[in-house]
Amino acid sequence: MNDSSPARPAPVVLDVWCELQCPDCRGALADLRALRARYGDRLELRLRHFPLEKHKHAFAAAQAAEEAAEQGSAWPYIEAVLGRVEELDRGGDAFLVEIAGELGLDAEEFDTALIDGRHILIVDADQAEGKAIGVTGTPTYVIGGERLDGGKSQDGLRERIEEIADRLLAEQA
Secondary structure, three states, rough: OOOOOOOOOOOOEEEEOOOOOOOOHHHHHHHHHHHHHHHHHEEEEEEEEEEHHHHHHHHHHHHHHHHHHOOHHHHHHHHHHHHHHHHHHHHHHHHHHHHHHHHOOOHHHHHHHHHOOOOOOHHHHHHHHHHHOOOOOOOEEOOOOOOEEEOOOOOHHHHHHHHHHHHHHHHHH
């Protein structure tokens, strides 16, 4: 079959190395929302897991985010957890399951996923890849082959990401 409609260019990919117990990642939410609003489906925002050892619930939160993705609600879940970092610190796994229920997800399946570890390999692979490319803290962004570290300051990062995204999208046109 011949489809004469023009092919849509592939979206620009922005990998966001994040940790769901990280206050700096919570601070980055406004920028991520602004980027999604500005670019829509022309920018693919991919959360990459980089749980830090200093946060005891970060690894479980990464697994829970993968379960949310499997249930079709990755970003709403991620935003809900990041928005309540202090509660995650206090509540741990029970809090992660509670958030799932609040969002209308299958909370029982979240609980099972955290027990059986079905998403551990994804989290481990993300973390290993992050270490391999030099990620040391969160949030860290990778777009167009350029790594931008947001762990110390978010100042100017959204503008830099927009510059790179605009350039990459213009190159596709």
